[in-house]
Amino acid sequence: MTYSIQIVIDSEDPHTQAGWWAETLDWRVEPTDQDFIDKMLAEGYAQQSDLIEHNGIRVWSTGEAICRPDEDGKTGRQRILFVKVPEPKTVKNRTHLDIRLDGDDKDAVRTALEKRGARFLYQGNEGPHIWYTMTDPEGNEFCVS
Template sequence: MVSSINQVTFDSRDGYALAQFWAEVTGYIEDPRYPNAPEDEENFIGPDGGHPGLLFINVPEGKTIKNRLHLDISPDTTRNEEVERLLGLGATIFEDHRKEDGSGWVTMLDPEGNEFCVERSKAERGE
């Protein structure tokens, strides 16, 4: 027997706002049967509103240390175009690991400081 991943959960100060940010990043949507709201303690988004998805739970404390787990995303466009789009959504660059030969990645922070990496797209990797 094995277990499947149902969702990845983020502790957050404002789960609703963070769910909105990540919905813009991923294209995930809320479950139409359980719409998200600013006053909710938990906010969920997933592919077509289903699982596996991302769950954002409100907690009183802010993030203080490096995440032990993070998401790696691969854009439909180029890595550099996606980095620019994410900056416009409120992400910030934490560490830039892009190399002159086009390889590498960019470590970014979401609006609450959670790390995630933007990798090259499949096309950029020749896939």
Template sequence: MTQTPTPATPVHWKVVVDAGDPHAQADFWAAALRYVVEDHSALIGKLLGAGAVPADLTVESHGRRAWRDLAAVRHPDDPYEEESGTGHGRRLLFQRVPEAKTAKNRLHLDLHPGAGSREEEQARLEGLGARVLRRVEEPSGSWLVMADPEGNEFCLH
């Protein structure tokens, strides 16, 4: 039997980043991208109240309950679910893992702050805890390879 193809619906996605401290990483990337840290406290409160999750799966972050091992940031203009605080657009999710980063990323973010503002943005990112790993000068352009506080590489164009 041949199935009729369904209309092409874009796939919802998020970038998931392994982290030693997901809340610190979320704070860094929220500031770096000018995003907001997602607030899941209403959902967590509901689940705790119903006895559906134990309290030891949560921590206090920014004066509210948060998942111990997960933190996310989203673009401030994108839609989100009010009941859970979960973004439905541009989003990074940081999940706790036991091991430290050991090799070069296979995936990274490229940040494009706008023409003529790379040096100012570099200084701002370094103030947040990033560091420059190297400068790249090629015929196709120049950029900085930087690392976030846990060593994950990203490029600043």
């Protein structure tokens, strides 16, 4: 039996990070099921303190997920979950995301990402393969290739 995985990224502000990464990858923030929230509140599994309002919608305060638009709601979908942690990022990532541009101009993508809060760290290469190592607005490393 094979298993699917979900990538989880610790965040100071998971909702803002989810929005930033959804825009970066052309994915979508998964919608929060308001009826499910109401049910969890009514049954005592959740409290109002478990929720915040983000972009005018009640969401779970602890995290937000993104997925590919064509996989929204599907079991086994590719998914990145951003979860709230109390401490800021302090050391280098042991794991990072590689954004594979599939022919888009690396320099134009880099410039666009920098305008949205990413930071360029350095250019790397192996033979003719060149990539940019950058950080997202919370300092998490990722590569553009």
